[in-house]
Amino acid sequence: MTTSRPAPDAVPPPGCPAHAGGSAARPAGSPGVERLYGPEFAADPMATFTRLRAHGSVAPVEIAPGVAAWAVIGYDTALEVLRSPDRFSKDPRRWKALADGTVPADSPVVPMMMYRPNALWTDGEEHERLRTVIADSLGRVDPGALREHVERGADVLIDRIGPEGRADLLGEYGAVLPLLVFQRLFGCPEDIGGKLARGMAGVFDADADSERANAVLAEGLAELVALKRRRPGPDVTSWMMAHPHGLTDEEMIHQLVLLLGAGIEAEQNLICNALRLLLSDDRFAGDLAGGSMPVEDALDEVLWNDPPMANYAIHYPIRDEELDGTLVRAGEPMLMSFIAVHGDPALAGDRRVGNRAHLAWGVGPHTCPAKSPARLIATVAVEKLLDRVPDIELAVGADELRWRQGPFNRSLVSLPVRFPPVVPARRSSTDRGGDAEQAPPPAPSVPSGPAPGAGGAGSAHGAPGHWWDSLARWWHGR
Template structure:
């Protein structure tokens, strides 16, 4: 799976933020940002709703941190393109091809990085194929997978829920829905997790990811079945093998790493926040409330939804230049001080799933999977608690996601189901 070299463009104008030079910008990487991204967003608000940031060493971008401005970008495809071949700094070599953020931002012929008719064709194939998934069957499979994993950890009385539950459950669900053999699924998750971290191992992880999707495409060409991969192949859009591979990367990206983060961020909240822990002690499980809260304050994808201005223009009073990447801070926009402080419970106006023509096509199944995962665990391990103080939990580094590095818990041991 290769990434085409973008066509060369002229350098950005000297007044463009890409030429900020020595000007200090906020870094969206490193341990300080991972530990407290909200502190970075607070400092950035001094710039207004659009702020200059560095997302990897030497890689500059504009970050949209205002809710209304984020919606303006997300809903204006006539002004802001998703096509990374417009990224001037990558095209002219200012950003090297081996930069750790490139695997998450470079062009692939998929629904995420296309506009217009190409996007409509690819998006239609994904939407139609996901629409064939039986919701009841999905719920049953999530319940069965969750029970299987809880049976493994239950007798031990302690576990790292991230590695032993949250990371494994989405993989089991993906393998089932996409007809993916476990060994291939392991490659896919290893590769996807690696490119999300956007570190020195990103290039190698991208190669592992490419190998895994190629295996799955070849298998399903030879042995189609009642699964999303085979339905994509049979869709009237007539996807080529290359297009199939890249659509699977998008769907895997939605269905594993962000799903893991939603589950684990939800568990962290339920086990540490008195608003929820008190309800748990009284025997109720406010899972839907916790999911809403996480999607507002700690969305699994914190900074992404990359766009490129089609021409130089002002965005809420800030100059943004043609070919300069604009990232949407879904986390900062959701916590914009200008938003009403009304209760978030049941409020689905957050931007965790993005908005506009590129809204996440799998938000319904993603929420079902997270809710069932949380409910099952809390039902079978009702006295579960964090093994360390919540402030001691560590977060993985990287500009794009909001991802715990571990989630150690303890609980009274339980017996496996008979």
């Protein structure tokens, strides 16, 4: 609940709770300011948030060396911020510490927090215009065709790892399948897709290489936009370009940054975190062995306890705001710490299983417009793997798994598993294009209906199955 705000130049009385913990302007690295990065935080983020609860539902944190912010860790306070666009802006141009040079432009978190003219970092009418383009274009994707496409891609990858009897499910399945889906839905050739995946992963890691990764990402997206301007097709990128709102090339690039991050990096985390849970939690073991895979329950629990974007949805107070007794100055970044918000002791009882009141998809005007296809992709990816490899198990103890150390996402470093070798699925020679080493091509067009003036599917880079064939060659090191 928000109370009246003191005048900006007012002197706080001794012991004022709004100033007891300082504001985010307090220098990063000060005693008592917790770090939301590094090996200790990655290994056990809830230990950090448990200590932060002494501050209340809003606490000062450091998200990179020298970069201070607020972590919103209370459920009700997060709802208040997310549902109040008149008080809390998404526009990073309000970030005072970046604007005045306190945070250097080459800080590793800047690529994930910098202003981009896309639906994530805009407000009001501009946000609505950009969001409409995304929602309308994604709305043209047929869910049935999408499911079939994910199943085909999953089969290809399982055929690759199956005979080996062991795999890294992150590097060889969870990270690859969302990339294949993105390439197909967005008409992206595999050479550009690989560049985009590498760039986006580096940006999410928020380390010393983030600035270079951001440059790689920008280069790949510019190539994709230029390609689709020349040769539009029946894909989401072309549909966005053909939308009546008429996006510029720059706007197209930055909408694709948003969709790429959600469609590849966050999707990878959702898939792999769900697989980790299903393979390590005894509550699911009986159901898996009995053939009844509670994948939907596992996804809900992951979205509660290990959400793919653990600390993000950054907002900036438009004016000084007092939240739960803590003063947050205008222009100070506030991260919604979903992983902490969902663990708020104020939430009565165990509300996880079968409950979708989590905030992982966002709330308010910036609710994720792609949550239905994202959930479908993750569900099919997990179901297909467990169906074809029923005796799969972790190759190491669950407590030996390592997590990436960036402040924003909850992502494993790897997910090693073992299983009895699996024979590749039998397919007709027509499906395999007459070559047992080639992956089967999916349907010529997963999305339904071409964009105005679009050419045939895959017209820019050969026949519809071309990139799947290239995937097979790449997978075998050719």
